[in-house]
Amino acid sequence: MAEVEREAMEYDVVIVGAGPAGLSAAIRLKQLDPDCNVVVLEKGSEVGAHILSGAVLDPCGLDALIPDWKEKGAPLNVPVTEDKFYALGEQGQLRIPNLPMPRLMNNHGNYIVSMGNVCRWMAEQAEELGVEIFPGMACSELVYGDKGEVKGVVAGVFGLEADGSIGENTEVGMELHGKYVFLSEGVRGSLSKQVIAKYELDKGKEPQKYGLGMKEIWEIDPAKHKEGSVTHTMGWPLDKKAGGGSFIYHLENNQVYVGFVVHLGYKNPHVFPYMEFQQFKHHPMVAELLEGGKRVAYGARAITEGGYQSMPKMVAPGVALLGCSVGMVNVPRIKGNHNAMLSGKAAAEAAYAAIQDGRSGDELPDYETEVREGAIGKDLWKVRNVKPLWSKFGLTASLAIGGIDMWSNELFNFSILGTMHHGKSDADATEPASKHKEIKYPKPDGKLSFDRLTNVAFSFTNHEESQPAHLTLKDADVPVNVNLPKYAGPSARYCPAGVYEFVTEEGKDPRFVINFQNCVHCKTCDIKDPSQNIVWTTPQGGDGPNYPNM
Known part of the structure; x- marks a missing residue:
């Protein structure tokens, strides 16, 4: 301007x-x-x-x-009453005992809140x-x-x-x-x-590392509700496609926070984080909890994960x-x-x-x-090596090595691993689509899982359409000429709000469309675009999501 x-x-x-x-x-x-x-x-x-x-x-x-x-009435009303960790397979789950976990993982004395x-x-x-x-x-x-x-x-x-x-x-x-x-x-x-x-x-x-966190609020059957219960899971459906995991927190009024985090350092550009989240809700353990309930809010945002060495x-x-x-x-x-x-x-x-x-x-x-x-x-x-271990060795090995490393740091302020490196940025970690198989995701059923645009309506997002788009391109040719042929157009998948799409019409070249009105300000595009071609800036004040109790 x-x-x-x-x-x-x-x-x-x-x-x-x-x-x-x-x-x-x-x-x-x-x-x-x-x-x-x-x-x-x-x-x-x-x-x-x-x-x-x-x-x-x-x-x-x-x-x-x-x-x-x-005394001043801070809205910390739900103390954590139980803490559970699971490793998920497609049809089952394995409880990870709390006892061997480092003390810093204990949620005793913490509160489930709407920030x-x-x-x-x-x-x-x-x-x-x-x-x-x-x-x-x-x-x-x-x-x-x-x-x-x-x-x-x-x-x-x-x-x-x-x-x-x-x-x-x-x-x-x-x-x-x-x-x-x-x-x-x-x-x-x-x-x-x-x-x-x-x-x-x-x-x-070290380069900063990120995750994409997606969250829904559900009202569930009171018979299934356990106020103060905290559950974290790892494994299915991500498996070896990407790092990440879920959280399920029972707050007051028969409501549950259901969230899913995908680490953005994944290699395969076909990974669709939003659909991983939707698929997760069909796991038997999660589906049983949510069936008969209703989703009342949705949102997404990036999370900084690089830790001490990336600050x-x-x-x-x-x-x-x-x-x-x-x-x-x-x-x-x-x-x-x-x-x-x-x-x-x-x-x-x-x-x-x-x-x-x-x-x-x-x-x-x-x-x-x-x-x-x-x-x-x-x-x-104390936890500086957890993220690089996960990125380097995957879930199973990192659980064991990371646990030992956290105990060592907690008890002796010492790690035999020193301080590990992250390596590539999340954008640079993205590999050409030719190196990977396309991933077929189940279609949302409209009961437990939902398409993106339906869910975005539950973020109560609004942008004045006549203003300049707050999502800009350094080079307008890169999406179609580079990202589509080389990376299979990953922006159409990594965005949790359906902002980006490649439109193909008969007899015409593909064109790249930015639906900035859908943007929930998660910043994933600014982070994960393999060409680092998308720049997120602020829209005019008051625009964006209007989260009620996130």
Whole structure:
């Protein structure tokens, strides 16, 4: 977009993203200094609208931030009562005993939650402290200062013409400047990508690795419901096609979270993650639970899985990356929200100290040190080899070796494996279709399994159709000329919302269609496209999914 004149507002700290990391930072800043001027900008229509997570929450982050969270009514209402792990075959399952599992895998003391609702509650706590929170305000650009530092963001651009130009009804937005800017955009945020690239924050680091998490909420027969029950599975239907697994969490009101994660480092471009999820629900153990129930919501998002060795440098002049903008998920625990909260708290404390010293626009090394050497770093260091082991040796071997390695790290803070490498990025891991057989998936039955477009309707996604597409191509010829012949057009499969399709009409060449209105903002296309040709950017504020209780 052409350079335009905008009004500017000045703050002490500008926070992009009202997830657990951004809200924790805002709360901590106001706890430290009630006069600190803090603003949180959220692209969703409301706080929580774009939050999707499992989730079993380790409350240690909340304990550190708001010790009296129970008295304040935090929506942590379902403590975990039982913890089960299964390896699945096509028609049966094998229970994996809890006893040999490392202690960090124990969910005792954790809670089954809707992270969307936790974030809504956290936003209320922040506003009571005086934090300004603006939902529906997508941040589309970074603003740089005279010394090359990040000094703010552009937010609130609405009504651009379809070609991206400014029209008579365009609202050009405004600049929000801060002494420090925190980017807590979640996985693969568009501004975080720019900061990482500009300041080479990932130089010398292992490539970040990702998974695609898909989730449905089901209302089930009360006779089958076990509030507080947590089940994780591995194996079928993924088998050797890809890494991943499932989760089934029983929350209150006879509802169950049914989720499925596919690691995006798979080689075969014919893999269809969404259909793997749908097929999983036909396993006898899962089908018996869901039969007679009804699906009430659906969503998807990418998950950072690279762990300790993939975390980029977290600070650059004027800016800090928080939570999943860095990648703080403990993969075997399938938990990252506690670390996101702790990262927000640490960033706030570093910024507060800097502002008290009269600094602004510089780096916050104390934040980086706290993340790497404090509770977050210790949490991730113990499990740093689980993901590369899985990628290298597959499920069975990685269970045994990974278990021993986690015990060794937990008991002795030592691993005979050292720190393993991830190798290729998820995009580079994709191999030509000629090396693999096409995979035939069963057709959804409309009762337990559903086609993508039907399910997307249950994410309550909406985009203003006249705006520029927020999914762009670096080269418009690559999908048809490269990705279709070489990789069998994998974007038509890896997207969990049916955004991409190759249309073939008689007598015409294939054409590539982007249905951006369907996008649930999972960012998988930005990660897995083998040509790295698709770029995810923010649509105008308020657009996208409107998750109710994810």
